[in-house]
Amino acid sequence: MVFNSLTFVVFFACVLVLHNLPLGWTTRKINLLLASYLFYAAWNPPFVILLWISTVVDWYAAQGLVKAQRQSVRHAWMVLSVVANLGMLAYFKYGGFLLDNFAALLHAAGIAYQPAAADIVLPVGISFYTFATMSYTLDVYLRRAKPADNLLDYALFVTFFPHLVAGPIMRPTELVPQFAEPRRASADQLRFGLALMTLGLFNKVVLADSFLAAAAEKVYDSDKVPGLLDAWAGTLAFSGQIFCDFAGYSTTAIGAALCLGFAMPDNFRFPYAAVGFSDFWRRWHITLSSWLRDYLYIPLGGNRHGPRRTYAALLATMLLGGLWHGANWTFVAWGGLHGVYLAAERAAKARFADYRPGPLAFAALGLLTYALINLTWVFFRAKDFGKAWTVLNGMAGLNAEAKPILTTFYLVSVGVIIGCIVATHWWMRARTLESVVARAHPAAIASVWALLAFAIVIAQGSGNAFIYFQF
Amino acid sequence: MPSSISSSEAVLELRDLPDAGEDAHAPRETASDRPGVAQPVPQRPVPPQPWNRIALGALALFALLLGGWEAYWRAFGATPGTRNTEKLWANQRRRIDAGEGGATVLVGASRVYFDVQLDVWQKLAGERPIQLAFEGTSPLGFLEDLAADPNFHGRVLVGVAPQVFFTGFAYRGHALKTFQKESPSQRFGQWLSMNTVERTFAFYDPDFALATVLKRQPWPERPGKHAFLDVRKLSVSEPDRATHLWSKVETDLDYREVTRAVWRQEFVPDPDDPPPEKMLEKRREQIARAAKIVATLRERHIPVLFVRPPSGGPFLEYEDRAFPRAETWDALLAATGAPGIHFQDYPELQGGELPEWSHLTHADAEKFTAALYTIVARDFWKKDGAAAATATATDTPAAPPPTAP
Numbered sequence: 001m002v003f004n005s006l007t008f009v010v011f012f013a014c015v016l017v018l019h020n021l022p023l024g025w026t027t028r029k030i031n032l033l034l035a036s037y038l039f040y041a042a043w044n045p046p047f048v049i050l051l052w053i054s055t056v057v058d059w060y061a062a063q064g065l066v067k068a069q070r071q072s073v074r075h076a077w078m079v080l081s082v083v084a085n086l087g088m089l090a091y092f093k094y095g096g097f098l099l100d101n102f103a104a105l106l107h108a109a110g111i112a113y114q115p116a117a118a119d120i121v122l123p124v125g126i127s128f129y130t131f132a133t134m135s136y137t138l139d140v141y142l143r144r145a146k147p148a149d150n151l152l153d154y155a156l157f158v159t160f161f162p163h164l165v166a167g168p169i170m171r172p173t174e175l176v177p178q179f180a181e182p183r184r185a186s187a188d189q190l191r192f193g194l195a196l197m198t199l200g201l202f203n204k205v206v207l208a209d210s211f212l213a214a215a216a217e218k219v220y221d222s223d224k225v226p227g228l229l230d231a232w233a234g235t236l237a238f239s240g241q242i243f244c245d246f247a248g249y250s251t252t253a254i255g256a257a258l259c260l261g262f263a264m265p266d267n268f269r270f271p272y273a274a275v276g277f278s279d280f281w282r283r284w285h286i287t288l289s290s291w292l293r294d295y296l297y298i299p300l301g302g303n304r305h306g307p308r309r310t311y312a313a314l315l316a317t318m319l320l321g322g323l324w325h326g327a328n329w330t331f332v333a334w335g336g337l338h339g340v341y342l343a344a345e346r347a348a349k350a351r352f353a354d355y356r357p358g359p360l361a362f363a364a365l366g367l368l369t370y371a372l373i374n375l376t377w378v379f380f381r382a383k384d385f386g387k388a389w390t391v392l393n394g395m396a397g398l399n400a401e402a403k404p405i406l407t408t409f410y411l412v413s414v415g416v417i418i419g420c421i422v423a424t425h426w427w428m429r430a431r432t433l434e435s436v437v438a439r440a441h442p443a444a445i446a447s448v449w450a451l452l453a454f455a456i457v458i459a460q461g462s463g464n465a466f467i468y469f470q471f
Numbered sequence: 472m473p474s475s476i477s478s479s480e481a482v483l484e485l486r487d488l489p490d491a492g493e494d495a496h497a498p499r500e501t502a503s504d505r506p507g508v509a510q511p512v513p514q515r516p517v518p519p520q521p522w523n524r525i526a527l528g529a530l531a532l533f534a535l536l537l538g539g540w541e542a543y544w545r546a547f548g549a550t551p552g553t554r555n556t557e558k559l560w561a562n563q564r565r566r567i568d569a570g571e572g573g574a575t576v577l578v579g580a581s582r583v584y585f586d587v588q589l590d591v592w593q594k595l596a597g598e599r600p601i602q603l604a605f606e607g608t609s610p611l612g613f614l615e616d617l618a619a620d621p622n623f624h625g626r627v628l629v630g631v632a633p634q635v636f637f638t639g640f641a642y643r644g645h646a647l648k649t650f651q652k653e654s655p656s657q658r659f660g661q662w663l664s665m666n667t668v669e670r671t672f673a674f675y676d677p678d679f680a681l682a683t684v685l686k687r688q689p690w691p692e693r694p695g696k697h698a699f700l701d702v703r704k705l706s707v708s709e710p711d712r713a714t715h716l717w718s719k720v721e722t723d724l725d726y727r728e729v730t731r732a733v734w735r736q737e738f739v740p741d742p743d744d745p746p747p748e749k750m751l752e753k754r755r756e757q758i759a760r761a762a763k764i765v766a767t768l769r770e771r772h773i774p775v776l777f778v779r780p781p782s783g784g785p786f787l788e789y790e791d792r793a794f795p796r797a798e799t800w801d802a803l804l805a806a807t808g809a810p811g812i813h814f815q816d817y818p819e820l821q822g823g824e825l826p827e828w829s830h831l832t833h834a835d836a837e838k839f840t841a842a843l844y845t846i847v848a849r850d851f852w853k854k855d856g857a858a859a860a861t862a863t864a865t866d867t868p869a870a871p872p873p874t875a876p
Binding site for chain 1: 498499501502503504505506507508509510511512513514515516517518519520521522523524525526528529530531532533536537540556654655656657659660663664667668674675676677679680681682685686688690691692693694695696698
């Protein structure tokens with residue numbers, strides 16, 4: 001089920017009541033586990049089996065790792081876990097993509113081959129929970145973490161519904177220890193958690209779905225050729241939509257966990273105030289970028305083997321990070337572009353090591369970063385390269401045959417919302433939400449909270465799925 | 472446990488840049504600050520504030536705002552009612568696979584949706600049809616689905632609104648996917664919505680949603696881009712999609728004028744319209760598509776009856792001009808071999824009040840339904856069923872009477 005639904009409201013109310021009943025801690029954890037399975041099964045019940053497979057494989061792999069005496073045996077258990085998880089991901093997420101590309105390759109070689117339609121349904125959230133379970137085995141393999149004491153705690157770590165389908169991608173060391181002792185939210189945690197959920201849902205239901213999505217769709221999903229203004233407006237709209245959608249999900253998830261007494265990590269830190277691309281990745285989808293860094297980039301050699309190897313590792317990490325987002329070459333291009341940005345920035349930093357920008361140059365670098373990030377969003381949003389080039393041409397003012405696409409309403413709403421988002425990110429770039437709330441007047445907090453909730457209700461969202469569910 | 476990897480492996484970061492405005496409340500560390508190590512349990516501090524008072528204040532203000540919003544829309548004429556959504560359509564479509572495969576099914580666009588009154592039909596026929604028509608939506612996609620569904624063995628009344636049917640326009644065509652892919656949580660959510668929110672709040676209607684309301688404000692026109700008026704709320708529905716024209720369209724002259732202004736936009740050519748030859752090609756495609764579907768249904772002994780509900784005023788003039796009967800309706804019946812009822816051929820189907828030229832008032836829709844059912848039962852779907860089950864235009868027992876003015 002999605003957070004922005006009546007079903008979730010009822011579900012969450014039941015979970016809160018159950019979690020606060022005077023029951024033993026083990027019983028309450030079982031309640032949370034069953035509720036999480038219900039949360040997942042509400043999409044497509046049979047796919048719960050995949051969740052169980054992922055859970056059981058990594059549980060036994062970690063047990064095997066601990067018991068193994070020889071390094072080769074430890075290695076084998078780790079490989080088993082990685083193969084099982086990535087195999088599942090490869091089949092369900094990339095099966096059709098691999099078949100299509102294989103057929104295209106044969107066709108290029110002059111061999112006619114038409115694979116049967118794969119028709120594989122992508123289990124929601126599979127990319128997220130396979131990464132969470134893999135991090136468990138890998139942390140045990142790398143001796144960063146001990147295995148969980150019992151299967152219940154481990155299964156709950158994998159399945160805990162706030163992070164299950166779209167993150168933040170939790171590490172076992174972040175969550176499993178929280179299951180050791182009984183937890184209930186304090187009254188203040190509950191209220192602040194509810195306030196966070198309101199903020200997250202406002203981002204999703206009001207900003208992303210009600211205002212920004214339509215503008216992006218009109219530019220990206222129509223066969224009309226956009227001019228300079230429409231191409232930029234559509235792309236900026238998407239930059240806001242994907243932030244509000246995904247950061248909205250993370251904030252709601254963090255709030256939901258807090259209402260139950262659990263802490264989840266930050267996943268976003270005002271990314272559109274980033275200055276530079278490494279700064280961007282320290283602010284955008286933090287739990288994925290750090291996962292890729294720890295389990296892909298560093299094992300590929302990181303920066304320990306000279307510049308060439310570093311650049312290669314960087315590019316490979318970002319290309320695979322792009323592919324993680326979806327089985328389409330446009331996502332690979334998106335990741336590749338980020339890889340090139342990061343490599344170029346690294347080279348520039350080495351070349352101009354002593355350069356310290358003044359305030360104006362700092363702001364200009366920030367805007368340049370945001371503009372270049374927007375170019376990458378074109379590949380992320382466009383369904384194919386043809387559309388991506390059309391929009392990029394539009395952004396460069398090269399579409400001579402373009403006609404206006406967006407009406408004044410869309411241009412104004414995109415301009416106002418994106419302007420507010422970017423300004424807020426810059427104002428908040430060195431702050432936390434908590435620090436700002438701590439210094440605000442209680443009446444102001446109450447008013448903002450009420451207005452956000454009111455806007456959510458009158459926006460009448462239609463329960464659209466979050467964009468990242470498809471990844 | 473110790474990390475096997477040095478924590479100095481910070482690579483995907485840019486530590487050197489100044490961080491303007493850093494203060495005592497600087498961001499806490501995240502995983503991005505701790506490369507290659509086990510991540511600790513996150514910190515999630517609650518800002519020190521009187522949260523009890525804040526929550527109560529927020530709740531009070533929220534209730535006040537919501538009460539004001541509800542009062543505004545009630546004063547506008549809205550009342551709580553069933554929301555006209557694709558999930559509601561899916562509920563009805565599901566009935567066919569849940570034991571009602573022999574039912575009479577209505578498909579078409581808004582005219583069949585608003586003008587055929589299920590209560591009246593049920594009273595006369597002894598059975599309540601399943602309403603699967605959808606506004607602004609060609610019925611052909613839904614018909615294809617029915618033709619492919621082995622559970623369906625009833626009969627179909629297909630509404631023909633020329634500007635929708637012969638262009639293949641499917642504003643709500645996604646309803647079929649909603650039906651096919653609806654998750655258990657979505658179905659439960661629909662049930663919850665119908666039994667709680669929709670029964671309580673008048674503002675809970677897509678026409679009163681925040682973005683919709685803002686969008687229809689008089690924004691300045693962008694040069695080269697005309698902002699078309701969106702269709703406003705026209706109807707009121709019951710849980711089984713029994714639907715009729717909203718009384719506000721009938722009684723509020725200003726609102727009626729707004730709804731007419733929306734239709735007027737269709738009567739003039741738009742620069743974005745496809746060229747005439749493309750329109751003709753599209754028309755032929757839709758007729759061929761219909762013929763194929765009817766052939767499939769006929770093979771399965773499922774009777775199909777086309778109905779052209781009434782329109783009037785400038786709307787009818789536009790339809791006669793852009794979709795001449797001989798090239799559309801007559802061609803459709805000829806190509807499919809299926810029978811049809813055109814309102815212009817039956818005096819008893821004419822004369823109803825059409826406040827915005829396209830849909831009958833509630834009272835006249837009831838009269839129209841009674842007249843329509845009488846014709847259907849008399850000339851096409853006789854009570855004994857079998858004889859007329861495969862009736863075609865060529866073997867229709869009673870030739871339609873001459874067109875009345």
